[in-house]
Amino acid sequence: MTVTRKSPTIQDVAREAGVSTATVSRALSTPDRVSQATRERIEAAIAATGYTLNQAARSLRRQRAGTIVMAIPNAGNPYYSSILDSVLAEASSRGYGVLVSNRVQGDPTVWLRDYFQSSRADGLLLFDLTLDIASMRRFMTEHGNLPIVVVGDEMVEPGINLVTSDNREATGRAVEHLVGLGHRNIGFVTGPTMHDYPNERLLGFRQAMGRNGLPLREDWIIPGDHRMDSGYRAGSAFLTLAERPTAMVCANDEMAIGFISRVQQAGLRCPQDVSVIGFDDTDMAQYVSPPLTTMRQKRAELGAISTAALLDIVEGMRDPAKPVRIILRCDLVVRSSTAPLPGAAEAPAPRLRR
Amino acid sequence: MTVTRKSPTIQDVAREAGVSTATVSRALSTPDRVSQATRERIEAAIAATGYTLNQAARSLRRQRAGTIVMAIPNAGNPYYSSILDSVLAEASSRGYGVLVSNRVQGDPTVWLRDYFQSSRADGLLLFDLTLDIASMRRFMTEHGNLPIVVVGDEMVEPGINLVTSDNREATGRAVEHLVGLGHRNIGFVTGPTMHDYPNERLLGFRQAMGRNGLPLREDWIIPGDHRMDSGYRAGSAFLTLAERPTAMVCANDEMAIGFISRVQQAGLRCPQDVSVIGFDDTDMAQYVSPPLTTMRQKRAELGAISTAALLDIVEGMRDPAKPVRIILRCDLVVRSSTAPLPGAAEAPAPRLRR
C-alpha cells in the first residue's frame, strides 16, 4: 500500500522501548548518561520502528541547524568543484548538510539574514572576499556569535579564521623553477586586484625577482583578471613588446592557457620560444597542449580542513580566542610548458632572434 | 555591545503591530487573508524589529523543509558546476535552500532517510542514475510522497519526472554536420554504458550512419568512459587502426579533448588530418586548441527547468498524475576541430598521406 505512513517519532521509540522520550533523547545525544541496558533496548526500538530524528524539531529546540553555508562567487567556475567535493564529504561525515550559496550580490547582510537569523545554518565557509567582510562579521557576532572561516584568500584583518595557500611563497618558487632552467627575463600576468591572493602572488613574484637579482621590468607585468581571455589578451600584449621575456609566470592556469593559445596562434612555440608556468593546477592543466607546468593548490585539503575547522568551532571544540590560521603549501608540478632557456647553463647568452 | 541579541520572533512582531501572532503568520503566508491596513502595520513592524522567520519552526509545523536535495555523482566534475549555478538561482529565487549531496554510494535509501525522513528536504533532483531508482521511488512514495525529478538522463521507466536533452537526435545532427563537410568514414568514442544517455548517443550515431548510408564499422566504435584519459586512450586505439576514419564523434567534450591531444602528439593535425566533434560544450571546449566543435547541452536550462518543475510539484502546483517530461534540444556549435574533408565536394578523393 502506498498510503503515506507517518514517520515514527521519538514517542514511538519511547513506547516501544518502555522508557520516556527524555531517555531516548539522551541515548541519542549523550549516550553515557544512559545505562547500558536501556541504551540497548532503545537501539533495538529504533531499529524496530525505523526511527530517524526530525531535524526541524531538533533545530528548533537546540537553536542550531545542523547545516553550514558555503558561499562562493561563481559555482560555474570549475575551480570550486573539487573544493565543493571535499567540503561535502567532510560535512556529511560529521552529520551536517551544506547549503551552497552562489554569487551573492549587494549588501551581504540581507542574505546572511536569510540563512542565519532564521537559524537555517550554523556557520559560514566564505570563499568570496569581494564582500564586505567587516559588516558580515558584525552581523554574525550579533546573531549568536556564528563563526566564519575564510578560505583561499589572504586577510590582513586579525582575528579571522583563515585557511589558505602560501600564494606568495609559491609564486616565488615558480620564479625559481624558471631561474633554475636558466631564465633571467621573466614576466608576469596578474590577477584581479580586488582580491588579496592575486596580489600576494604578484608580491611573491616581485620579491623572488629581487631576491634572485633579476631585472624587474614593469612593462613585463601584464594585467589580467584570472579569466582565460584575459590571458589571451595578455598574449597579445606580450607579442607587441619590443623586447620580450623568455618566460612568463601567470597568476592562474586559465590565463596561462589563454596566453599560450594566443602566442601559438602567432606562430611562437611553447616552451621553445617562451616558457609559461601557471597556478592552481586545475583539471584542465594536464590536458592542454603543451601540458602546463603549474603550482598546485591543494584544493581538496583546503575544503576539508576549512570545513573541519568550521565545525569544530560550531561545536565549541575550539577556543574562539585563538583564530584558525592554516596556510597550505603549494606543490610545483612540472609538465611541458617550461623548458631550459636555449643555450643557457654555461653562459647567460644574449637572447637569440630566431 | 557584542552581547548576543536574541532574534526577534513572530511574537515580537505581533506585539509591535498590535495584532496576534496568527495574523502575522497569515500576513506572511497568505497575505490576501489579511486586510490591507493590518498588512501594512505588520510590514512596518517587521521592518522595525528586523524579524525573519525561523525556518526550523516553520518546517516543524508545516512538515516541510523549504529545502531540496541535489544529488550528483561527482561534484568534482565541472559539467555540474553551471548546472549547480542555475539550480541554486532558481531555488533561492523561490525561497528554497539547496543541499548538495555528492557521490552517494551503496543502498540509496539509507541516505535518503537522512535527508527526507528527518524532514530536512522536500524533494530530490537526481542527476545520478547509477542508483537503484526503483527502491528510491518506493522510499519517497512511502514518506509523504516526496517528488523526484531526474535530470539529464533518459529513463525507460514510465511515470517518472524527467528533464533532459535530446541526446540521440543531437548525436545524429553531429554526424550530419560531418557528412555535410564531406566525411563518409566516421568513428565514435562511446561513454560509460551504465548510464542511459551515453547509450542514446551511441544509438543516435548508429541510426544517423544508417540513415545516411554510411559504413558502420564496429572497429571504429571505440569504448570510453567520458573521462579525458579514456579519450586519450581512444586516440591511441585510433592510431593503431589500419584504416582510419576521417572524422570522429566523441560522446563528450572531455574525451574529444583527450583524443585530440593524443593524435596531435603523434603528429596528426586536427582538423586537417581528422575532424573531431564533441558533446556538451563544456567551458573548456572553446579554449582548447583547436577550439572544439560540439553539440551544446543547455545546461543552465536543464538546471533551472528541472528545479522549477520540482518546486512546482512540491508546492502542489502540478497534477501529480501527469509526470513532467521535458526534452531540450541541443545546439550545434561549430568551431575549428571539424573541417571539410580535403578534396571532397567534387569527388570523394582517397585520403592523402601528408
Added chain:
DNA sequence: CGGCCGCATGTAATCGATTGCATTTATCCG
C-alpha cells in the same frame, strides 16, 4: 541504622510558527 550522594530516569516546559475553530465586525438584502 540513618543520612547523604550520585546515577538513571521521568515530568513537563519550551523552542517559534501554523492553522482549525471560534469570535468579532462589516456588509448586504429582503
Added chain:
DNA sequence: CGGATAAATGCAATCGATTACATGCGGCCG
C-alpha cells in the same frame, strides 16, 4: 431594521525533540 453571510482576526493546540528540575533507588560511611 433584522438577520444572514462574508471577511478579518484571535485563541490555543500542535509539530517533535531537548533539557532543567524532580524523583527514586542503591550503596556507602560513620
